[in-house]
Every structure is written in structure tokens, then in C-alpha cells.
Amino acid sequence: MERILGIDPGSRTTGYGVIVSDRGRIGFIACGVIKASPQLPFAHRLNQIFDGVNEVIQIHSPTAAAIEDVFLATNPRSALKLGQARGAAVVAAMQNGLQVYDYSPKLIKQGVAGYGQAAKAQVQHMVRVLLGLPSMPSTDAADALAVAICHANQFRL
């Protein structure tokens, strides 16, 4: 049995989701978003991401972390911002002794929606169905849960 923390990093909003997985059977534990204050200097926002991920780990004690291996075809400027946010989230997990696993957006979508080009709404819907959630998670939280589910499937944990 493993408790998996999924992370969907972003410079404004970082989604997180925690699930439990027992040989392919998955269950929901928690999900939400870490908001970085846009009015603060960027270094402070990165620190909020680190603190937020750290807090989620303290509360939910995951045993592994899975994070989207973002690689988008936009401009270097935004890639640099997103990269810093991702770096802050990754080191927060590593500093807590978690192994960090990377998954491509395509593999994540395939894992939850059966189709690598699935739309955000489809991912959201399937995450809700697979985890039996009473209501629809936000897109960022759903993406984070999707990464966690992808990791569970990958290892048949």
C-alpha cells in the first residue's frame, strides 16, 4: 500500500492530490491548490510553493511523489517561470525524503482517460469517476490527482 502525492506545478497555482493505492485499487485522500500571491516578488511565490507542498506532506504523509514532466512549446520566458515553480515543488518533496517520479502529460492523460490527447474536462471527469468523488475537483487539483493515479497504474501499486 502506498500513499501517492500528485503535483501539478504552476507559477500561480500548484495543484496537489493525495491518493492511496493498494495493488491497483485506488482511494481518494485529499486534493487542493497552493496559491502563490501574484503581488509578491517571484522568490516569495516560489517559497510559498515550497511551503505549501511541505505542509501537504506533513499533513498527509505520502510515501512517493509524482509530478507532471511539463514541456510546453511556449516561449522560453514562461518556461523559465514554470520551471522555477516545478523546481520549488520537486525539492520540497525531495527534502521530505520522497522519491519523485516524472510523467509526461500524454502518459497521464492516457492513464486516466485512455487517450493521450484528452481534454482537461475529460481528465477532470475521469478522475472524479475513478476516485468516486462526490463533486468535481478543480482542474488543477484534478490534474494533480491524475498524475498520482498514473503513478499508481504504472507500478500496479
Add this chain to the structure above:
Amino acid sequence: MERILGIDPGSRTTGYGVIVSDRGRIGFIACGVIKASPQLPFAHRLNQIFDGVNEVIQIHSPTAAAIEDVFLATNPRSALKLGQARGAAVVAAMQNGLQVYDYSPKLIKQGVAGYGQAAKAQVQHMVRVLLGLPSMPSTDAADALAVAICHANQFRL
């Protein structure tokens, strides 16, 4: 009097330099590089950067951090890598309670070499002269010292 940690982030090699500044008079304290093992998974390398910066702060007790605000016109893929390395370094400084100041490469070069387009070798040479170093620092360490000097000049600390 302020002790300034300058950081030149990179996904393979992160340069660092610590100087002391007393109302415009600057002195050398330490410099070096933090190497991330290229054979390790990327998350581990980011963690090495975090640990390395953290260790430098523990040893030299800087009171502020200055870091190059990288923004290079290369592809999004490498910007994403560099961004993550920068993010790891920034949160290490923030987690130690340091204020983190960003400086553009142009301003840094102008500050030490009097010319925003100065070559790496010029920056290296001027850093050596300004700090009275007995030998030439490596380029990464020199870049880190240059950011620290830039910060000292900026505030006439």
C-alpha cells in the same frame, strides 16, 4: 555591513560567491561551485542544488542573496531545466530567511566590467581585480561573485 551570497544557477553547475560589503568597500569571503551529478535523475540534481546552497548558507551566514535573473533566448526545453535549477536555489535561500534579489545579466556585467555586453573572461578578470583575489576564480564562481558585487553596488551597502 552585509554579507552577500551571489548565485549563478545552472542545472549542472551552480556557482556561488560570498562577499562582505561595508558602505561600498567589498571583501572576498568564499566562492565555489555546486556540482549536480549528471548521472542522477533530475529531481536528485535539484535536491543537490538545494542542499548545496543550504550548506553554503550554513557555513558563511550571508545576510542577503543575489541571483542572476536568467532569461535566455534559447529553447523552452532548456529554459525549463534552468528554471528548475534556479527555483531550487531560490527556495534554499528563502527557507533560510534571506531576502533574494534578482539582477539582469546586463546590469551585472555593467556593474563589474562597466559594459553590459562584457565577455565572460572580462567579468572573471574584473571580479578578480575588484576583490583582490590571488588567482582567477572559475567562470561560474566569478559570475556568482559578480552578482554579489552588483548587489553591493546597487545599495551602496
